[in-house]
Amino acid sequence: MTRAHLPLFALLLPLALAGCKGGSGGSSSTAAPSSAGGAPTPAPSGSTTPVSSSTPAPAPAAPAPAAPGAIGQVFPPDNPWNQDVSALPVHPDSARFIASIGATTNLHPDFGTVWNGAPNGIPFVVVDRTQPRAPITFTAYGNESDPGPYPVPAAAPIEGGPNGTGDRHVLVVDTDARRLYELFRAFPDGNGGWRADSGAVFDLAANTYRPAGWTSADAAGLPIFPGLVRYDEAVVQGAIRHALRFTVRRSQRGYVHPARHFASSSTDPALPPMGLRLRLKASFSTAGFPPEVAVILDALKRYGMFVADNGSDWYLSGAPDPRWSDANLATLRRVRGDDFEVVDTGPIVR
Numbered sequence: 001m002t003r004a005h006l007p008l009f010a011l012l013l014p015l016a017l018a019g020c021k022g023g024s025g026g027s028s029s030t031a032a033p034s035s036a037g038g039a040p041t042p043a044p045s046g047s048t049t050p051v052s053s054s055t056p057a058p059a060p061a062a063p064a065p066a067a068p069g070a071i072g073q074v075f076p077p078d079n080p081w082n083q084d085v086s087a088l089p090v091h092p093d094s095a096r097f098i099a100s101i102g103a104t105t106n107l108h109p110d111f112g113t114v115w116n117g118a119p120n121g122i123p124f125v126v127v128d129r130t131q132p133r134a135p136i137t138f139t140a141y142g143n144e145s146d147p148g149p150y151p152v153p154a155a156a157p158i159e160g161g162p163n164g165t166g167d168r169h170v171l172v173v174d175t176d177a178r179r180l181y182e183l184f185r186a187f188p189d190g191n192g193g194w195r196a197d198s199g200a201v202f203d204l205a206a207n208t209y210r211p212a213g214w215t216s217a218d219a220a221g222l223p224i225f226p227g228l229v230r231y232d233e234a235v236v237q238g239a240i241r242h243a244l245r246f247t248v249r250r251s252q253r254g255y256v257h258p259a260r261h262f263a264s265s266s267t268d269p270a271l272p273p274m275g276l277r278l279r280l281k282a283s284f285s286t287a288g289f290p291p292e293v294a295v296i297l298d299a300l301k302r303y304g305m306f307v308a309d310n311g312s313d314w315y316l317s318g319a320p321d322p323r324w325s326d327a328n329l330a331t332l333r334r335v336r337g338d339d340f341e342v343v344d345t346g347p348i349v350r
Contacts, residue, residue, distance in 0.1 A: 071126065074226045076205070081258075082241065086301060086302045090344065091342040092344070093342065098340060101272060101313050102313045103337045103338040104336055105313050105336065106334070111228075111229060121317070121321075122159050124225055124228070126175060127174050127175070134150060134154075135149050136183070136195075142198075146199060150183070152170060153172075168184070168185050170182070171224060180223055181201050182202075198217060202223045220307065221255070227242075227306060227317060235291075238295060239298075240299035241299070244296075244303070245305060246306070247312060249313045251273060251307065251310055254348040255349050257345070257349075259273075272342075276342060277306055278340045279300060279302075279341060280300035280335070282301060292325075293328055
């Protein structure tokens with residue numbers, strides 16, 4: 001099976017899927033991943049600023065699903081995403097941060113099979129060196145985006161489906177080049193290219209980060225793909241060996257490494273900054289949870305999860321897959337905010 005056009009959830013994606021969770025009760029905010037006050041952070045000298053506007057074109061039928069294990073190691077073992085934080089000290093403001101997110105609010109699996117007629121979660125596609133590159137026109141934050149072209153297939157899966165009205169993330173993993181390409185608010189332009197509000201490229205074999213103050217396809221300036229709960233890890237491999245990603249409704253004007261960008265004008269110190277890292281308390285019992293959910297909880301104890309975007313509180317991100325058991329994933333809602341603690345991983349950059 002070729003890996004040139006391999007979206008994970010293709011078994012789910014009819015041509016005319018609609019719907020998104022970005023409204024009431026939705027996963028991610030539909031606002032752009034911008035800096036304080038909704039305006040982009042000024043770009044460093046030498047950045048590029050492509051501009052255009054967008055009208056979605058009908059998406060072609062989706063290709064076949066990706067083979068588990070084809071992706072391999074995401075970032076070096078010493079990358080922050082792969083760091084074991086189970087023994088790090090608790091942040092002195094842990095209780096205050098947890099309270100601001102919601103100590104009695106339940107964790108919510110923001111992924112699964114289908115929600116509101118569309119694949120539930122943030123999809124991705126796996127490609128190789130044979131994938132042609134498509135021109136990318138940036139419509140909002142080109143001064144903080146990595147210029148195209150990107151190897152995005154014409155049938156690349158879009159978060160929320162082809163008619164989605166939310167964040168419309170498009171994620172592409174090139175397993176030959178070991179590169180990750182991510183787009184925010186992406187639309188096919190009808191001419192073989194894509195329009196997107198912003199885009200970022202990450203070297204999966206290196207510890208490199210966005211320039212300070214730059215967004216990505218995510219508000220925190222982080223990559224999205226490494227923080228997803230994936231079926232091939234949680235079920236097929238039976239282990240998740242990296243941190244995860246979640247959203248909060250309100251955040252402060254600041255970020256913690258490896259995040260590079262804030263998404264709020266609030267100076268309230270009780271609110272979490274982007275990149276804040278939380279872990280599930282070691283005392284939390286995983287007994288009685290379905291096996292794949294226990295794998296997720298174990299990862300949250302060992303690697304934790306990053307505040308990555310503004311959205312609904314305690315929404316844990318994952319990739320859609322028709323093989324998930326939505327009933328099993330729903331048991332994650334037994335976990336409450338006060339079952340977590342904030343890890344001290346460094347100062348807040350404001």
